[in-house]
Amino acid sequence: MDDPYHHGDLPNTLRAAAVEVIIDNGVGGFSLREVARRAGVSHAAPGYHFGDVRGLLTSVAVEGFETLHGELVAAGRGIVDPIERLHAIGRGYVRVGIEHPGHCQVIFRNDLIDADDERLRSAGLAAYGVLESTIADIDSVYGLTADVTDAAQLCWSAMQGLVELQSKLVQLDGLRGHAEVSIEERATRFSSLLVSGLLADGN
Amino acid sequence: MDDPYHHGDLPNTLRAAAVEVIIDNGVGGFSLREVARRAGVSHAAPGYHFGDVRGLLTSVAVEGFETLHGELVAAGRGIVDPIERLHAIGRGYVRVGIEHPGHCQVIFRNDLIDADDERLRSAGLAAYGVLESTIADIDSVYGLTADVTDAAQLCWSAMQGLVELQSKLVQLDGLRGHAEVSIEERATRFSSLLVSGLLADGN
DNA sequence: AGATGGTTCTTGACGACGTCAAGATCGACG
């Protein structure tokens, strides 16, 4: 077990270490050598498995999309009313944003990862599919004023913007004297406003 | 003029060079020495004026918020109907996102800049104020179902998410067989949907 | 059992990087 060679599952260990480094130092202070240090391997070990820093971060991003997909599916499971399901999915999205900050600081950073990676694309599409199919269900049950794609893209953008601006919004609420509101609560408010704009007239 | 000392306006030259480096190499491939090289000064000159890389990027971010503020004001100027003004501001926001990508890749990256910098905070608040006052105008003219702050934060999040996800959305439209749509067109669609959700019942 | 080959990881090296201290050059002011 203290064999310096044949670690057993070094790629996963390195991915996990990478996520922790990102959480601790930010993606700006990320370093392959620090990842290797935390994993207890030599400084060049990450290079063997992932090629370069871009490869490792892309792999982290794939993992991020996969857990996002899983969380979105889990958040919506068993909820029959598609509007309620959309709300749950929205909360699930931002929850992933705060519970997996290491992954989420990476998944849309096309300057750091390989956006054309095939596994990345399919993982991202799978996560997006959960949202789009829910919007499509809302359309077929309640009727939508807008195109399904437009609506899904708007919801996605709003939630992603919320994740990114979260700290700024908290800052803002502080200045306004508002009570501090959790990101999930904010997500719920957002999706309520979004739904009322997307539904055909009236309710 | 070819005096190696006393450049004249080195801080601004360095900021401009920094923006170009970010555009060319991405904020991940950013380097103080490359900035110095493009400005034609020694490798340590940026350090003298900005302390460290964080200081330079923070300064770039301040400049970004200032131009964002200016563009938002210009975009809304003279438009009396606050809803039309909101649409114009939304388009202005995403236009800044694509016309000043160097600045915009930095302004919300709290891991790279000093989020507590006083000039940064006030510049950011000024830009946000343009949006919030427009939302407040909509409220007083048309009546809003939601809190003004909530509405403003939703609009902001949606537009920021749009800027960040832009390339992914284009990719998506491609897969769906949709015609390519400009980011300004998408911003207009988004703000229309947002407004219809924010307005009190009916239109 | 012993040799062989491929996979996995280490070692060592190289140039580029951020940052700091020390030095050089200039304008301004006496």
Add this chain to the structure above:
DNA sequence: CGTCGATCTTGACGTCGTCAAGAACCATCT
């Protein structure tokens, strides 16, 4: 003409990513 502060350069140090070469291990064959 000399001094001083502001501005920029030079040189150095440790860390970084990446590559080539080598070492250790497993499986397989003879």
